[in-house]
Amino acid sequence: MGSVAAAALMLGHRAGWAREAGGRWxxxxxxxxxxxxxxxxxLGRSRDDSYSWMKFIPASGERNRTNLPAPxxxxxxxxxxxxxxxxxxxxxxxxxxxxxxLARSAGAVAAPxxxxxxxxxxxxxxxxxxxxxxxxxxxxxxxxxxxxxxLRAKGQPYFRSTGHQPSPDHRWFAWAEDVIGNDRHRIxxxxxxSGAIRTIVDKDAYGYGGLVFSxxxxxxxxxxxxxxxxxxxxxxxxxxxxxxxxxxxxKDPAIFMSVKRTAADGFVALTLAGPETAEVRLVSAAxxxxxxxxxxxxxxxxxxxxxxxxxxxxxxxxxxxxxDMQLLRLDPEDFGTLATLVPHRAxxxxxxxxxxxxxxxxxxxxxxxxxxxxLRPDGSEQAxxxxxxxxxxxxxxxxxxxxxxxxxxxxxxxxxxxWIRVDLSNGEQRxxxxxxxxxFDPDDYEVERLFAPAPDGEMVPITLxxxxxxxxxxKAPLLQYGYGAYGVPSDPxxxxxxxxxxxxxxxxxxxxxxxxxxxxxxxxxxxxxxTKRNSFTDFVACAEHLAAEGYxxxxxxxxxxxxxxxxxxxxxxxxxxxxxxxxxxxxxFVDMLNTMSDAAHPLVPLFRxxxxxxxxxxxxxxxxxxxxPYENVQAASYPPLLCTAGLKDDRxxxxxxxxxxxxxxxxxxxxxxxxxxxxxxxxxxxxxDLASExxxxxxxxxxxxxxxx
Numbered sequence: 001m002g003s004v005a006a007a008a009l010m011l012g013h014r015a016g017w018a019r020e021a022g023g024r025w026x027x028x029x030x031x032x033x034x035x036x037x038x039x040x041x042x043l044g045r046s047r048d049d050s051y052s053w054m055k056f057i058p059a060s061g062e063r064n065r066t067n068l069p070a071p072x073x074x075x076x077x078x079x080x081x082x083x084x085x086x087x088x089x090x091x092x093x094x095x096x097x098x099x100x101x102l103a104r105s106a107g108a109v110a111a112p113x114x115x116x117x118x119x120x121x122x123x124x125x126x127x128x129x130x131x132x133x134x135x136x137x138x139x140x141x142x143x144x145x146x147x148x149x150x151l152r153a154k155g156q157p158y159f160r161s162t163g164h165q166p167s168p169d170h171r172w173f174a175w176a177e178d179v180i181g182n183d184r185h186r187i188x189x190x191x192x193x194s195g196a197i198r199t200i201v202d203k204d205a206y207g208y209g210g211l212v213f214s215x216x217x218x219x220x221x222x223x224x225x226x227x228x229x230x231x232x233x234x235x236x237x238x239x240x241x242x243x244x245x246x247x248x249x250x251k252d253p254a255i256f257m258s259v260k261r262t263a264a265d266g267f268v269a270l271t272l273a274g275p276e277t278a279e280v281r282l283v284s285a286a287x288x289x290x291x292x293x294x295x296x297x298x299x300x301x302x303x304x305x306x307x308x309x310x311x312x313x314x315x316x317x318x319x320x321x322x323x324d325m326q327l328l329r330l331d332p333e334d335f336g337t338l339a340t341l342v343p344h345r346a347x348x349x350x351x352x353x354x355x356x357x358x359x360x361x362x363x364x365x366x367x368x369x370x371x372x373x374x375l376r377p378d379g380s381e382q383a384x385x386x387x388x389x390x391x392x393x394x395x396x397x398x399x400x401x402x403x404x405x406x407x408x409x410x411x412x413x414x415x416x417x418x419w420i421r422v423d424l425s426n427g428e429q430r431x432x433x434x435x436x437x438x439x440f441d442p443d444d445y446e447v448e449r450l451f452a453p454a455p456d457g458e459m460v461p462i463t464l465x466x467x468x469x470x471x472x473x474x475k476a477p478l479l480q481y482g483y484g485a486y487g488v489p490s491d492p493x494x495x496x497x498x499x500x501x502x503x504x505x506x507x508x509x510x511x512x513x514x515x516x517x518x519x520x521x522x523x524x525x526x527x528x529x530x531t532k533r534n535s536f537t538d539f540v541a542c543a544e545h546l547a548a549e550g551y552x553x554x555x556x557x558x559x560x561x562x563x564x565x566x567x568x569x570x571x572x573x574x575x576x577x578x579x580x581x582x583x584x585x586x587x588x589f590v591d592m593l594n595t596m597s598d599a600a601h602p603l604v605p606l607f608r609x610x611x612x613x614x615x616x617x618x619x620x621x622x623x624x625x626x627x628x629p630y631e632n633v634q635a636a637s638y639p640p641l642l643c644t645a646g647l648k649d650d651r652x653x654x655x656x657x658x659x660x661x662x663x664x665x666x667x668x669x670x671x672x673x674x675x676x677x678x679x680x681x682x683x684x685x686x687x688x689d690l691a692s693e694x695x696x697x698x699x700x701x702x703x704x705x706x707x708x709x
Contacts, residue, residue, distance in 0.1 A: 024709055025640070025673055028085055031078040033662040042597060043618045047631070049594055051662055054655040062182050063647050065680050075658065076647070076678050083642075083675040090702035097698035098691075100500045102130075104438050105690055116400040119170055121146075130690040134164055134173070136192075146173045146190055147197075153689065157181075157681040162207040165398065166192075167217035168265055172239055174200070174220060176207030181682040182648040184225055187211055189239065200241045206231040209258035213239075215265040215285035221247065223257050228602040229650045231257040234270055236289070248281065248292055253605035262308040263355040264401050266332075269306050272298065275486075275609040280306040295335045306330075309355035310377050312338060316353055323521045324349040327362070341375065349520045354395050357402045359424040363395045368461050368518045370491075372408060374424055382427045388412045389449040390463040392491035407432070411494040413465040413508070414445035437496070444468055445502065447492070452511075452538075452545035458526070460538045461512040461519070463492040464551065465502055472550035477581065477708040478507040478557050479701075480543055484515035484535040485564035486610060487524035497697035504705070507551055513538035513568065529612050530623055536571040543572075543579055555581050558704040562586035563652055563684070566643075570629030570660060573638065580639040582707030584700050587645055587684055591656040592628035593621070602650055630659050638668035640707045642675050642700070648683040 035050035056063065056072050068076070105125070114121040118139055123132045131150035137143040153159035158181035166173050171192055176185035187201035201222055205211065210223035210231060217239070224233040234247040234257065250257060250272060258271045268283040270292055277300055281292035295306055295313070304317035313330040320326075322344030329339040342350065342362070351370075352363040360375045370393040372384035386393075394409035405421040416435040422428070446468045451459040470476060479501060483490045490510050498508040512518040515527025515535040527535035543557045558581050561569040566588020573583045589595070596604055597614050612620025625631055641664055643657035657676055664674040677699075679686065686692050 024706055026086055026089065028082065030082050030665055030673065030675075031075070032665075033075055033658070035666075042614065043616075043621050045618075045621055045625070047593070047625070051655070051659040052594070054658050055653070056655075062180065065647070076654070076676075076680070079658070079661070079676040080678060083677045086673050086675055087699070087703060087706075090699075090706055093702040093705060094695070094698040097497075097500050097701055098694050100503070101496050101694040101698070102690065104440060104496050104499065105694075114166070114396075114398055114400070115403065116166075117170060119166070121166055123164070125690065130692075131159075134175075136166070136170075136173075144192075146192070147175065149689075152177065159689070160685060163187075163209075163211050165211075165213065167213040167239070168215055168261075169217040171217060172213065174211060174213065176205055176211055178207065180648065181646065181679075182650060183207075183229065183683055183685075185210075187220070187222055189220065189241075198241065200237060200239075201235075206257070209260070212259050212261050212268060214268055214283075214288045215261060216288055219288055221259050221268050221270075221283075223259060228253075228600065230602045230606075234259060245289070247283070254608065256606055260397075262306070262313075264308050264357075266308050268292075271305060273303065274606060276301055276303070278303045278305070280304065282306065295330070305353075307353060307355050308332070309360050314341065314353065314355065314360070316350060318521075320344075326350075327353065327360075347520050347522075349517060352395055354397065354399065354406065355401070356399070356406065356424055358404065359406075361395065361406045361422075361424070363393060365518070365520070368512070372406075372422065374406075374422070374427060376424075384408075384422060384427055384429070386410060388415065389447050390492035391415070392493045405430075413447050413463060413492050413494060413498065414442045416440075416442075416494050435494075440499070445499070446470075450545070450549075452542045454514075454534070454538050454541045456534070458514070458534075458538070460514070460542055462542050462546070463510040463512070464546070465498060465508040466551075467502055467505075470507070474547065474550050474553040474556075476505060476507050476552055476556070477704070478509055478543075478546060478552035479560055479704055480509045480511055480539070480546070480557055481560045481565070482511040482513050482535075482539050482542075482568050483561060483563075483565040484511075484513035484527055484539070484568050486515075486607075487517040487521065489516045489518045497694065497701070500697075501701050501704075506704075507546075509542065509546060509551075511539050511542035513542070515564075515568075528610055530619070532611070532623075533571075533627055535568055536575055536627070539568055539572045540576050540579065543576075554579050556708050558582040558584065558707055560584040560586075560700065560704075561588065564589050566590060566652070566657070567592065567629060571627055571632070573641070574629055574632045574634065577634075577636045577638045582640045582704055583642070584703065585641070585643045585657060585660075586696075586700075587649060587652045588629075588643060588657050588660070589652045590629040590660045593624045593631055595656065596620075596624060630656070630663060633660070633663040633667050635667050635669060637670040638664050638672060638674070639670070640672040640674070640703070642677070642703050644696075645676065645678040646682040646684055646686075647678055647680045651684045654678050 038049045038052040121136045123134045134147040135143045156179045161177040164175040173190040176187050178185050185205040185207035187205050189200045190197045206223040206225050219236050223231045226232045233249045236247050237244040254274050255272050270281045272279045277298045279298035280295045283292045302319050304315050313332050315328045326344040327342035350364045354361045362373050374382045391412040405423050411417040416437050418434045419432045421430045446466050448464040450462040513535045517524045547554045559569040566585035570590040614621035645654035645657050661674045661676045
């Protein structure tokens with residue numbers, strides 16, 4: 001971003017800050033993107049995408065600052081300068097918010113997520129630092145530094161890492177890192193004997209669930225991304241980097257890939273999955289260079305995952321209409337069903353399983369809230385729940401199979417993460433560590449679980465965080481977050497940025513709208529494809545309910561969503577433009593019709609079951625056209641709008657929010673600003689460090705405060 005003076009000079013406006021009504025926003029004329037007619041005929045329908053010129057996909061390589069077409073570069077530069085100038089009055093508040101967040105984060109430490117063979121692996125962010133350091137330690141011994149992410153990020157314009165893991169024999173430690181911002185990773189490996197770090201895969205790896213050591217520790221299995229950023233191949237590379245073999249290549253662009261070791265280190269499992277199908281291929285520890293063996297051939301409408309426990313394989317599957325999942329025991333030789341370990345229970349979805357030698361632990365939901373269940377080989381069960389009105393439980397993977405206890409992480413919007421060991425024999429809990437939060441007393445806050453009536457009678461859960469004792473007089477501003485897509489839940493987790501906002505007189509709400517999975521798969525299906533509008537009307541209903549109950553008032557609610565959550569807030573803005581005090585849309589999926597009509601897009605084939613196919617199905621075309629935020633901007637009094645984008649984003653490209661901002665700016669009757677801020681060095685996600693995260697949240701919160709000042 002340029003300086004305010006440079007921004008004013010670029011935009012050709014006088015210096016000084018004349019203010020509009022209420023003194024909220026500088027009086028600066030925004031950039032005007034040209035409208036260039038581009039008629040599109042599709043399935044007998046016609047539309048004119050007048051901002052299609054904003055789209056740029058290079059013939060080879062990635063988008064960057066130097067290869068943009070001149071009109072696109074001018075547009076993004078002008079938009080950034082305008083947003084910079086408009087938000088200049090919030091800079092002091094942004095700085096104050098960042099300081100408050102960092103002050104509370106001092107010395108934050110993650111407890112060990114893995115203990116095995118006498119080794120304890122952990123990560124920590126030291127006081128005054130913003131990146132993690134990964135280390136290991138033997139009981140009673142000195143800590144050994146494995147990776148210092150601050151050093152690895154130094155000098156990089158972007159840095160994000162994932163997949164940190166030791167080899168089963170503890171000789172090696174591997175991880176994936178992205179130093180470009182486009183989700184294409186390199187894979188690094190540390191020789192723990194010498195301390196030497198090598199890049200074992202130099203580019204184009206998929207880091208999220210995309211790398212794992214073989215049971216023997218001699219090989220690293222990893223997933224490769226093609227030119228369209230789709231994970232399509234599984235490779236096997238020797239830990240010395242000298243041998244790399246292709247294990248499997250997927251030809252169907254609608255299939256996603258992930259790889260893991262099963263719990264008892266009996267297999268490497270490659271999972272090939274789409275929204276409505278799956279196939280698992282296993283490589284046995286007895287022959288790690290053999291071709292993978294298919295458990296069940298993929299079949300439309302059948303999803304499953306495979307692990308191992310108690311001498312057999314286990315399948316978590318929705319086969320036989322078990323839409324909220326069932327757990328089956330399988331023969332490890334012919335993969336036939338031996339028994340039903342946990343039957344299907346509608347409304348109680350099984351989310352995850354983690355096998356141990358003496359018990360199989362599963363994470364599920366009941367009445368929308370997490371609970372942990374310990375299943376023992378004799379068939380007995382024990383449920384672990386918590387009394388909080390709303391909370392989240394995490395069950396970290398890769399725990400030692402022979403451990404006598406399971407590590408879980410418990411948190412709520414007012415309770416920092418606690419790492420708890422749960423004894424597998426009797427369910428007894430022991431808190432290992434709790435995240436340290438400076439200047440914080442949980443009794444200063446209150447968490448409520450509310451339900452908003454949707455137009456069709458469904459009750460939509462809301463998690464609400466407030467300062468204790470706040471009046472319900474309609475005076476408090478409120479930030480409402482939502483996502484509601486792909487069955488991904490918005491769990492009620494602890495958030496230092498949310499506290500910083502609440503400490504300044506706000507309330508913070510999570511709207512658990514349909515399209516997520518908070519109430520099971522039917523909750524997901526109720527906000528998917530031809531029922532997607534339910535997500536938007538649920539979100540509107542939550543805001544209206546909170547206003548009606550005095551927690552806030554109409555016009556004091558700022559909507560916030562990211563990616564598919566950006567679609568949620570963008571569509572909700574079109575439905576009820578005067579309900580919102582402001583709208584924050586981070587990397588928002590708002591150009592639905594044009595994106596889903598692009599067969600070359602890396603995610604379009606995969607997510608057609610979620611959104612529909614407007615290239616082949618007239619019903620899908622018409623439905624998407626009726627809900628897409630970009631296509632449905634109207635002449636109305638729109639609230640202030642802040643959109644963000646990443647230049648290198650291949651998932652939701654910068655031109656989606658750019659089009660929405662241009663169209664809102666053209667048609668809004670309110671005079672409120674519509675702004676686009678594009679990070680020229682990142683993709684769908686920003687750099688993974690506390691400073692970057694808090695700086696972005698501070699910008700969002702300061703914008704929200706300005707909206708309802």
